[in-house]
Amino acid sequence: xxxxxxxxxxxxxxxxxxxxxxxxxxxxxxxxxxxxxxxxxxxxxxxxxxxxxxxxxxxxxxxxxxxxxxxxxxxxxxxxxxxxxxxxxxxxxxxxxxxxxxxxxxxxxxxxxxxxxxxxxxxxxxxxxxxxxxxxxxxxxxxxxxxxxxxxxxxxxxxxxxxxxxxxxxxxxxxxxxxxxxxxxxxxxxxxxxxxxxxxxxxxxxxxxxxxxxxxxxxxxxxxxxxxxxxxxxxxxxxxxxxxxxxxxxxxxxxxxxxxxxxxxxxxxxxxxxxxxxxxxxxxxxxxxxxxxxxxxxxxxxxxxxxxxxxxxxxxxxxxxxxxxxxxxxxxxxxxxxxxxxxxxxxxxxxxxxxxxxxxxxxxxxxxxxxxxxxxxxxxxxxxxxxxxxxxxxxxxxxxxxxxxxxxxxxxxxxxxxxxxxxxxxxxxxxxxxxxxxxxxxxxxxxxxxxxxxxxxxxxxxxxxxxxxxxxxxxxxxxxxxxxxxxxxxxxxxxxxxxxxxxxxxxxxxxxxxxxxxxxxxxxxxxxxxxxxxxxxxxxxxxxxxxxxxxxxxxxxxxxx
DNA sequence: GCCGTTTTCGGCCCGACTGTTTTCAGTCG
Numbered sequence: 253x254x255x256x257x258x259x260x261x262x263x264x265x266x267x268x269x270x271x272x273x274x275x276x277x278x279x280x281x282x283x284x285x286x287x288x289x290x291x292x293x294x295x296x297x298x299x300x301x302x303x304x305x306x307x308x309x310x311x312x313x314x315x316x317x318x319x320x321x322x323x324x325x326x327x328x329x330x331x332x333x334x335x336x337x338x339x340x341x342x343x344x345x346x347x348x349x350x351x352x353x354x355x356x357x358x359x360x361x362x363x364x365x366x367x368x369x370x371x372x373x374x375x376x377x378x379x380x381x382x383x384x385x386x387x388x389x390x391x392x393x394x395x396x397x398x399x400x401x402x403x404x405x406x407x408x409x410x411x412x413x414x415x416x417x418x419x420x421x422x423x424x425x426x427x428x429x430x431x432x433x434x435x436x437x438x439x440x441x442x443x444x445x446x447x448x449x450x451x452x453x454x455x456x457x458x459x460x461x462x463x464x465x466x467x468x469x470x471x472x473x474x475x476x477x478x479x480x481x482x483x484x485x486x487x488x489x490x491x492x493x494x495x496x497x498x499x500x501x502x503x504x505x506x507x508x509x510x511x512x513x514x515x516x517x518x519x520x521x522x523x524x525x526x527x528x529x530x531x532x533x534x535x536x537x538x539x540x541x542x543x544x545x546x547x548x549x550x551x552x553x554x555x556x557x558x559x560x561x562x563x564x565x566x567x568x569x570x571x572x573x574x575x576x577x578x579x580x581x582x583x584x585x586x587x588x589x590x591x592x593x594x595x596x597x598x599x600x601x602x603x604x605x606x607x608x609x610x611x612x613x614x615x616x617x618x619x620x621x622x623x624x625x626x627x628x629x630x631x632x633x634x635x636x637x638x639x640x641x642x643x644x645x646x647x648x649x650x651x652x653x654x655x656x657x658x659x660x661x662x663x664x665x666x667x668x669x670x671x672x673x674x675x676x677x678x679x680x681x682x683x684x685x686x687x688x689x690x691x692x693x694x695x696x697x698x699x700x701x702x703x704x705x706x707x708x709x710x711x712x713x714x715x716x717x718x719x720x721x722x723x724x725x726x727x728x729x730x731x732x733x734x735x736x737x738x739x740x741x742x743x744x745x746x747x748x749x750x751x752x753x754x755x756x757x758x759x760x761x762x763x764x765x766x767x768x769x770x771x772x773x774x775x776x777x778x779x780x781x782x783x784x785x786x787x788x789x790x791x792x793x794x795x796x797x798x799x800x801x802x803x804x805x806x807x808x809x810x811x812x813x
Numbered sequence: 814g815c816c817g818t819t820t821t822c823g824g825c826c827c828g829a830c831t832g833t834t835t836t837c838a839g840t841c842g
Contacts, residue, residue, distance in 0.1 A: 280814085309815090341840095344840090344841090346840085347841085349838080379833095380838080432842090469841095471829065474828095
């Protein structure tokens with residue numbers, strides 16, 4: 253978790269606890285502030301009042317938190333109501349108010365006690381609760397225990413596609429599109445939203461809830477169910493509402509607020525059903541997203557940009573960049589074979605690259621220090637390079653001999669410069685000694701970038717989403733070094749990594765540091781990861797020019813040379 | 814608690830859905 257995330261979580265807890273107490277308005281203020289902090293740069297924390305939605309009161313809490321690691325007033329709220337509010341509110345249908353009521357009435361403080369109270373029928377006796385609610389809570393507890401984590405895009409996107417195709421097969425359905433954070437290609441997703449155009453919404457809802465799924469709610473416009481540990485919302489709309497509904501349910505929430513304000517500015521009203529002229533009440537758009545954007549006087553905003561990071565203003569000015577697309581990617585600059593920890597031979601990896609129509613492929617197996625991956629000795633590395641160059645004569649894809657060298661504790665690499673100098677492409681990455689303070693990690697990365705033989709800095713943060721945080725480092729310092737040394741930063745496309753992050757891509761674009769959208773493929777099928785990397789690059793406003801491996805062979809050779 | 818080109822005080826997004834209600838509160842997105 254970044255410091256921004258930690259502070260945002262602290263503010264959200266404030267909001268929940270105030271709401272549980274029945275306080276009005278303040279919770280919204282804390283929630284707005286939390287969201288703004290999450291979106292702000294890490295530098296912004298030094299002057300919190302400059303962050304939108306953060307005033308003097310919340311700013312002083314942020315300062316207290318950064319200084320002491322705790323906030324006195326939050327501690328008091330915790331003492332007052334000692335409940336695990338974060339866990340309890342994960343239960344479907346249980347929000348802060350319910351937590352407050354159940355604590356007052358039954359003394360429930362965590363998931364175990366909630367489950368126990370439900371099992372013994374105590375909840376239905378509390379005023380405002382009934383048998384049904386108690387049953388729903390009981391069913392929701394187990395899921396809440398497991399679902400602390402958001403789902404990787406690498407899992408939710410294929411699942412969403414599968415569900416969409418199943419929905420599309422229903423006779424009553426004309427169209428179905430996945431919306432929400434899946435469509436925005438956020439690195440992790442909460443639930444899966446699908447917008448469905450149907451002639452017969454009731455029949456569609458019935459058909460879907462007949463699947464092997466646990467139905468959460470079923471209405472005329474919205475049907476929710478849980479399938480294979482994933483929450484799915486179907487938004488059932490009429491054909492002429494499709495565009496506005498898709499726009500609305502794609503979000504993000506903050507982007508929607510911003511677009512709604514554009515509508516207000518122009519004397520229009522925007523909601524999920526369409527766009528209306530305020531004065532005449534005439535409906536002016538709604539059937540397609542393009543039409544909705546046009547009515548608002550905006551360029552079409554690609555879903556990946558819809559995070560309220562300036563895209564609304566830029567779209568009004570007609571100055572959105574032409575984002576990189578998967579077809580723009582011409583090659584792969586980070587791949588492995590079975591000579592180290594890959595699952596396929598050199599020949600198979602090359603054949604896979606040819607099949608994908610890549611113009612070039614760099615074979616970059618691990619080097620010696622990475623024992624667990626069978627890292628290559630200098631000799632083996634030279635032998636691989638010879639084989640790569642020999643194979644290059646016979647294939648339709650330009651092969652580069654390379655290595656993924658390890659950045660050691662002192663910032664040096666585990667391969668001598670002489671050997672690296674013989675290679676075409678050198679990726680340098682940290683694979684060990686990851687428990688570091690920020691200064692140490694930054695120094696290690698910067699000295700690797702300063703090494704003349706290094707072309708690309710691999711997965712800079714070392715994080716694995718949901719399982720390893722990665723070391724903290726000063727991204728600006730690394731970026732500065734990369735800019736002056738003409739080194740590219742990798743955007744590792746493995747859905748577990750997505751490292752660098754989308755907001756860092758944006759910084760690279762600004763600093764004119766090329767981004768290498770690499771898959772780090774260990775088998776030919778992993779070249780498919782490029783989709784996730786490209787999506788993340790798009791979320792960082794990157795064009796094809798900003799992506800190193802979208803360049804032609806000649807441009808790339810020029811840069812490497 | 815935050816915000817402001819109608820504002821330094823008086824507002825805070827809003828619609829769908831559910832369950833417990835006799836008209837609404839809470840949750841969710």
